[in-house]
Amino acid sequence: MQCGNQNCCAHLLGVNELFFFIQSQTSVHLALKPELREAVAARQTLKFEPGERHGICRVVCRGCQAPLGKELPHGPSGASFVAFGLDKIVLQGKRYGRKDRARNLLNKIVEIEKRNLQQFFSNSLLQEAQAQPARKPEPQGPIKFASIDRPEDFNWRDLLVAEDSFKNGSSRRRRHSRQPRRYQLEAFAESLQRNLVLVMPTGSGKTLVAALLLARMKILNPSLMGALLVERVPLVFQQAQSLELDTGLRVAALCGENATDLSVRRLREGSHDILVATAGLLLSRVLEKRDLELTAFSCIVLDECHHAGTGGHNFSRVLDQLKSLPEGQRPRLLGLTASPVELKDLDSGKERLRRFKERFPAGTGIFRPAEARAMTPTVLEVPVSRSAVLDGFLEVARRILLNRLNDILRMRADSLGVEAWLSDAAVMIRRFSRLLGHLRSLRDRAIHLGISPERIKELMALLDVIDVARTLGLSFAVPLLQREMPNLVEALRGWLQSPQAAGWQTDRSERLRALENELTRLGEQSRALVFVSTRRTAKLLVSQCLAEQFRQLRPQVCIGQGGPDGMRWEDEQEVVIDRFNSGESRLMVSTSVLDISVTNT
Template sequence: MASVNTNQTSDKTLMEPRRYQIELLNYVMQRNAIIYLPTGAGKTYIAIMALKRFSHQMQETIENGGKRAVFMCNTIELARQQAIELKRCTNLNVGFYIGERDVDNWSPRKWNDEIKINQVLVGTAQIFVDIISQNYIKITDLSVVIIDECHHARNNHPMHEFMRHYRMAADKSQLPRVIGLTGVLIKGNKLNKIREELENLEAIFHGKIVTVGSMEEYQNVMAFSTKPTEKLVTYTSQTHIFRLVGTIKNIIKECDVMVNQWDLGAIKVKQSKNLGSLRQPNKKVFITNLLNDFVYQMDEFGLYAAAIAIMSPIIEFELKKRAAETMVLRNLYRYVISICEKIRHMIIDELKEEITDPDDAYNTLDIILNYSTSKMRSLLLLTKELFSNKDPAEIHCLIFVERRYTAKCVYYVLQQYINLEPILTKSLRPQFMVGRNSVVPSIESLLYQKWNNTAIESFRNGDCNLLVCSNVLEEGIDVQACNYVFAYDPLKTFNSYVQTKGRARSSDALYAIFTDKSDEVSVVQKIKGYQEAHKNIQDFLIGRILDQDEPKEQDIAEQFKDLITPFRTQSGAYLLASNALPLLYRYCALLPTDAFGVATPWFNKQTTDDLIHVALQMPLQSSIKHTIMSKKYRTVKQAQISAAFEACKTLYEQGELNERLLPVTKTECVAKVSEELFSHWKKFNDNVTSKTAGKQQRRLYNHRYPDELYNAVPKIKELCYAYKICAYPQF
């Protein structure tokens, strides 16, 4: 069970809160609000103090009139961090809920036990939307809801849909307090609509954005938050073009042609997002994407990095080859692996031409620098300039990159360079950390989780002092006070700039932004625009902690316009428009299939008078045999949701979805008829819904088959008979 009851109060709970934290705490105890403070200014501490003030409502179970609290996060890593922090700083029972714990398949009894035992529920946003929709807990059973990184609550994001449930609650007097936390109020680059975006966010959360009371107080806040020195590191795009690079690109182009022509047999194709065309079979797309990613690494970082980067597709293709369903697919992976091995040997042979002794390894400082692009050299030389002969305890450096494979590639090049450079060997201890894009539990996702946990723990305790990471560390993840942060890839959005810069929490921190020399002017203008937007937000918000009007009902209603009116079951579960498509795919995934196919819904797009509607055809295994037509909408996505919503309602009416709007399992089907058809089994103490075999249970009855049925296959020129056996129950 993911809960801990901490009886002793930690040192952190004895921290003296700052004046602005007390002011903001008193404000949110009276009404909903979004707390906006710079990174490192103590937003989470305000949330913890609020939880403690609401804790008297959580002492009893919900059945006995008690309440529960929710701490909602946008990512798994952030949720894990906040759960640990709450266990450490409070004596409340804390439950931790993420998809990796298989919470989607928990029984009602399991959820009831978790909610009964744990007073604070911490997890990702979608899980809380699901348990509210499925009526495991009501929105009025909560005393306080804390939403971290709440600027994500736009459109159909789970945080937004949670607030839709808040708005739909019947008893408004029992609604929980909602506290949003963020250091970035604008998502994306909507810098010309700052006021409009902020007012929309306030309407979504039914409360005002609040920060410190005056500019003087804001300066005090900045003393506790991040204010690093910013530096622009430029590099030239003009670099030596090796003939081998062109040769490798031609080989990959020929490989792409061969892959596209490879006949994989009857593999189900996928529709594109707009339903207008068919995608390539995903097996081929996977190969093409990995090869394109390798070309990107080679162009960005050079041939030396390419010698390392080529190993990633080789390993990935080898894993896929071993799991291939058919011999044809296995042969395709063998072919692609042979191409990658050929490229790898060509690169290594090129690198070894620089060495007089052919037996020497190709890892030397000259080879690394000569066969790296100016972008890679700028990073290597900057690390040498900043960290030469420096005490490793004084270095806490984060390097942010955009792609997962880039993080690995940059890490291995840095590692080789540090090992070969004597003045860096004792100073730097690098590591890397990447996000996970797998939502299905697998060996790979578990290994990534274990690696990431080890990497971030090593960085926190000082075993490593330079961490190359993807955007998994941009938002909220609390690492020790970093004094060096490098934005190695181009900054694409305002919140990326604020979040990466916010990791530099040390008082003498350096924030370095890498850019091509030709893009220097545009990057400087972009950063000035970001800084101006940040100042405009401060000017708009400072002083708003004073009494002010709450968002108007008209503005709130504008943010929660229903595409389709939510459907409510008799038990109180809700089907929202945003949940219809995921629920339909979940139902189809549980339909019986063989090893050669999957059950998926099929949408056909039709256009009438510039409006779109789709025809939904369910798999043959489904109880829905007719075609479902959507209503007409302006976008394909809306039409798909409309058809999926109607399908889910039909499935519920036909008994394929239960009262919690979840697919009915085989066990539930058997249990439903067991009282009528198998009542006489009770005298044998036999439960017909339990498994009859397995390591934990023995089979109750031996299976025997007629000898005549063994090897009973049709033979050429031999008469065959077909028998019909009918069985009728005599009870």
């Protein structure tokens, strides 16, 4: 492997030092073998630079300083590994582009070893670990909770990592610990004394309260772990990084894609202090694999706990399991949410709140700090009425989606429910996020189901266009179609040539107009955060709508990790968030998966 900089081309690694890390059918990384990292670092052909945030290293060519890759925390039990971007290197004399994927090279470059989650570490390391007999966990007594007779239990200053401190001799510099606000300390004190649902606005720092509680409960119960459960896989790694940075504790990030029997065994034997996982992963290990017990935890935090209000959600199943434990072995419980129930009217709201509380153990309180209410941001509500030409487009797009999806699935069980979401254009818009998630799931399982992934991607591209049309208007969506999606243009040609399509060139959504009006009134010290559904919409909104008109706000896009091999190499999320938090940029457009570091703004 050589440096991809044409002015350098230095030889960096041999193929025997690389491996293809196969996380799933669609997620494959070209990576440095983890057991060789120290030896390669000592050779000084590569340079490992600490990142701005999260302690993750950037990897550059030592000769020319060209970026090559970065560490990703997606290995077993959150283990880090060095992954390379194919567009940044020369591999066996061949150059690759940003759109090339490592998974397409698996059968082309046979000299590079292939490993999955179970084989992530070298066979010698794996055999050594497996040869060691499993330690039986010691019987646990009652969980120890904070007491008002011990004032030190409520002190937060020994719980957060301070500036320039180092963990276990690591050279990774850590950020200054955040100073909790008064309402966060109130919430921390409340959570120590009883099971609690904490209601605080988005961005007000709920995660810091969770970090304080998990750290204190670890001190009170050194032999037990804490757990933070999230709903979506991206949040596993984001929350794990945040907790490790705030507390300095050993945090394992596990989900279905990286959990192995060995990583769970090490977890059970005390390798980590906190587990961050999806609720589904924890349930599968507790109820199916039976290699993990809820009694191994002194504290469990449910992020976005309002999902527990629906009986079939995994959070509800976790709560049922907790309620079945003996009183003395039941972990302290903290739920985090900005709104426990959706309030349509007073009577239905009361009933939903009653059902929500019934999901939690008896005595669980709901706490909303008064001071935090003042931090609730102004939410812009805009009309959702659509133009006649947009309605016509959405109806045609709905029919194309329905027909092609039925053709692809051939009446498979996967189609159940989807037809109802596409029953008419209004339902399609309301179920947009679920429909997009369903297609992503189909894409990931396409090969296993005998479906062409390209056909699923085409439908996802059509959903992209639908989102651009409903959010920005047809004057943005149709050129996107014509520019990048010729197959879909052909499917829509009949509508584009019909009288019903007249006027699409000037169609701008009411949402966009309302946003522009609001931004013109933005105060000099205020900032705006705009959420959209897809990356495509985020990029178009900034590049074609906001960049020139609101140049003084320095708008930027924050769309998280992505790109070839699961990495974004330009305008990285951490840098974008730093600019927004510092006020250098006052306008950020983001997809719904946003790094949790945007807080207290």
